[in-house]
Amino acid sequence: MQWLGTIRPAECIVSDLSMAIAKAAVAEKIHALRERNEWFSLLDALYANLRADGASMLTNVDDKVLERYIEWRSFAPLQSQGAGGAAPLAQDLRLLIATADLLKVCYTEPDNLYLKQVAARGVAVHAL
Numbered sequence: 001m002q003w004l005g006t007i008r009p010a011e012c013i014v015s016d017l018s019m020a021i022a023k024a025a026v027a028e029k030i031h032a033l034r035e036r037n038e039w040f041s042l043l044d045a046l047y048a049n050l051r052a053d054g055a056s057m058l059t060n061v062d063d064k065v066l067e068r069y070i071e072w073r074s075f076a077p078l079q080s081q082g083a084g085g086a087a088p089l090a091q092d093l094r095l096l097i098a099t100a101d102l103l104k105v106c107y108t109e110p111d112n113l114y115l116k117q118v119a120a121r122g123v124a125v126h127a128l
């Protein structure tokens with residue numbers, strides 16, 4: 001989590017979808033209720049701090065985003081690498097990638113196979 005110290009909120013675009021994805025990942029990996037709730041609280045605080053410190057909010061999925069999403073919806077190969085091997089990337093992540101592509105901002109996620117595939121298509125990415 002050292003990378004958190006390098007974030008400049010005014011350069012971030014955050015969304016309710018990205019927060020929901022992060023919380024789903026925590027819920028999937030952390031089964032102890034207390035620990036899961038601690039992570040949820042940390043994520044909520046991070047989200048609130050980013051917003052308070054000037055991060056832009058992505059609240060609308062407009063026609064331009066939907067048009068770009070249609071391009072990314074079936075783009076292949078776009079695969080997530082997990083313990084069970086490679087699998088097609090989930091549609092919610094494709095929507096976030098389409099948005100980053102449209103807005104010409106850097107898409108940041110934990111390192112995974114699909115980041116290399118996205119970068120090969122010309123989208124700026126940062127692997128954590």
